[in-house]
Amino acid sequence: MKYTDRVSTIKVRLLEIAYICAGRMLHPFRRWLRSGGVVEKGFILLENVTKRPVFGCQMCGQCVLHNTGMTCPMNCPKNLRNGPCGGVRVDGNCEIIPTMQCVWVKAWNRSREMAVYGESILEIQPPLNHSLKGSSAWINHITSRDKENLGKFKA
Numbered sequence: 001m002k003y004t005d006r007v008s009t010i011k012v013r014l015l016e017i018a019y020i021c022a023g024r025m026l027h028p029f030r031r032w033l034r035s036g037g038v039v040e041k042g043f044i045l046l047e048n049v050t051k052r053p054v055f056g057c058q059m060c061g062q063c064v065l066h067n068t069g070m071t072c073p074m075n076c077p078k079n080l081r082n083g084p085c086g087g088v089r090v091d092g093n094c095e096i097i098p099t100m101q102c103v104w105v106k107a108w109n110r111s112r113e114m115a116v117y118g119e120s121i122l123e124i125q126p127p128l129n130h131s132l133k134g135s136s137a138w139i140n141h142i143t144s145r146d147k148e149n150l151g152k153f154k155a
């Protein structure tokens with residue numbers, strides 16, 4: 001499995017600032033940001049053309065980039081969202097794809113460059129809600145849809 005990730009060519013710190021700015025800009029419009037309909041379709045298109053080429057986004061609909069050093073955990077062959085498995089090689093590469101650096105080694109190193117969200121990598125992520133796949137992670141985050149259906153799980 002190969003995936004595109006251009007984060008190393010774009011400073012993690014800049015991406016963190018962009019993330020914070022985007023959140024602040026979208027927040028006043030949250031009442032108009034709803035799942036379904038034309039607005040979400042626009043957001044899905046936007047996320048596809050921005051996050052997919054930059055982060056290798058898999059459109060899971062439950063984005064945790066700011067928790068993972070701006071590294072998409074869905075590119076881990078095991079889709080692990082709470083740190084690496086026990087199979088990381090001594091050179092820091094993946095046990096499934098030996099030529100690929102472990103997504104979590106990257107995530108940890110990059111998180112050390114983040115001034116605001118660097119420590120967020122220590123937060124435990126809830127199980128992935130697969131019903132959100134293909135939807136807009138930005139809208140899901142702003143409307144807290146990505147926190148629904150978590151049952152009694154508390155991160």
Ligand code: SF4
Pocket residue numbers: 051055056057058059060061062063064065072073074137
């Ligand atoms: S929305 Fe999901 S798949 Fe896309 S970058 Fe964020 S964590 Fe990765």
